[in-house]
Amino acid sequence: MSRKIGPRLLRVTLITLVVYLIYINYIRDSTPTNNITFELSILPEYESMKVGIRGNTEPLSWTKSIHLSREGTNYKTRIEFPQANEEVRFKFVIEQPGKALELESIEYRSLNLKASNNDVMSFRWNQE
Structure with a gap:
């Protein structure tokens, strides 16, 4: 046995x-997802700065940035959102060591995920 x-x-x-x-x-x-590339240009240059994005829909958060990579004079990142989400509100931020977080001074940006699947979205700092 x-x-x-x-x-x-x-x-x-x-x-x-x-x-x-x-x-x-x-x-x-x-689970279907939306992959969005965020590209940011025309922003101030500070020594040792990091550029990030914050928002209301995971994986974004209002308390922690997802950092963008520098490519020439632009900054980019690709973010995967669950497809169930329809609208994302977000802002770009500049982080500098020893200084307060600098949020864009414009209203929150808005992105409709259902209309933006796998797109490259280009933005300018503090411009709608």
Whole structure:
């Protein structure tokens, strides 16, 4: 009887592994998303500054920035939003060591995700 437990346990383990791999690759990650590239230009230059984006819809937050990478004179980042969200409100920020956070002085920006799937959105600092 104990000889049958080994092969049976191996079969159950392999079946469990196959089911888990199917779940990971085809079921769990099947939620549609919107991938938006945010590009920001024409902003002030400060020494040791970081440019970020904050907003009301995850993965954005009003308390923590997602930083943009510098590309020439522009800054860019690509953010993946769950498709269930329709409208994102956001602002760009400048962070400098030892100084207060500098938010754009314009009203919150707004982006309709249903109309902007996989787009590159270009903005100018403090300009609507």
